[in-house]
Each structure stands twice: as C-alpha cells, then as structure tokens.
Amino acid sequence: xxxxxxxxxxxxxxxxxxxxxxxxxxxxxxxxxxxxxxxxxxxxxxxxxxxxxxxxxxxxxxxxxxxxxxxxxxxxxxxxxxxxxxxxxxxxxxxxxxxxxxxxxxxxxxxxxxxxxxxx
Numbered sequence: 001x002x003x004x005x006x007x008x009x010x011x012x013x014x015x016x017x018x019x020x021x022x023x024x025x026x027x028x029x030x031x032x033x034x035x036x037x038x039x040x041x042x043x044x045x046x047x048x049x050x051x052x053x054x055x056x057x058x059x060x061x062x063x064x065x066x067x068x069x070x071x072x073x074x075x076x077x078x079x080x081x082x083x084x085x086x087x088x089x090x091x092x093x094x095x096x097x098x099x100x101x102x103x104x105x106x107x108x109x110x111x112x113x114x115x116x117x118x119x120x
Contacts, residue, residue, distance in 0.1 A: 001028065001064045003055040005071040007047025014038045016051030020058055031058055042088050048073035049091040052080065053098050060101055 002023070007016040013036045020028040031054060040046070052071060059067045071077075079087045080098055087095060 001059060001062070001066070002068045002070065003059060005048075005051035005055040005069060007044065007049075007051045007071075007073070009043040009047055012036070012038055014043050014047040014050070016047050016054060018051055018055045018058055020055075020062065029058060029062065040090060042090055045073070045075065045088060046090055046094075048076045049079075049094040052076050053094050053101075056098055056101055 002021055004019045004021075005016065007014065009015075013034065015032065015034040017030070017032045019030045022028060033050065033054060038046075048071060052069060052073075055069050055071075056067075059069075079085055079091070079095060080102075083099075
C-alpha cells in the first residue's frame, strides 16, 4: 500500500489530507483533518507531523503489512527515521505516537536517504 500525505497552513489553522491506494493506483481510503483554532510556531511542521501520524494510523487500521508513506516534508522523514535528531518540542508527542505504532525500521533502511519517503 502507498499513502500520500500533505499538510497545509493558514492563519491560526492547520490541515492535512491522507490518501491510501494500492500498487495499481486504485483508491482505497482517504482522510483529512482541520484544526481552525491552532496557535503557535512551526505550523507547517506540525501539520506535516500530524499527517504522517494519521497516515500511519490509517495503514494500521487496514492491517497493512508493508507501506510506503510519501509526503513533501524531508524533515519529517528524517525525524521519523533517525531518533538521534533533535526535533521541535511541539511535535514530540506526535513523534512518540508514531514510534508506538510503527515497527522500528531495519538498520539498512534507516541508513538510506529516502528523500521524502518512509518505507516499512
């Protein structure tokens, strides 16, 4: 399965969309969220962190054994694959939630630069 995730921002709001499809490109499921009362800094990063987490939750709900999650935030991919990196405190709980659901990536995967993809 493949998940495409993307987050967005506007003044005092963040949003994200998640689309799941199979290897043929057939739509399986979709989801979105919107927080219209968001305040803080790093809105784009928080929106991206939430969409990666929501995507992983969707894959978990569908009992996917293998997934590709693709988004446009290389920072999020790096934060998720390398727990040695320091990430903003505002997304700490989202990162911890991700790791509680996700199996740790094999060392070979974590060592590769996937650009904007997380593959399990």
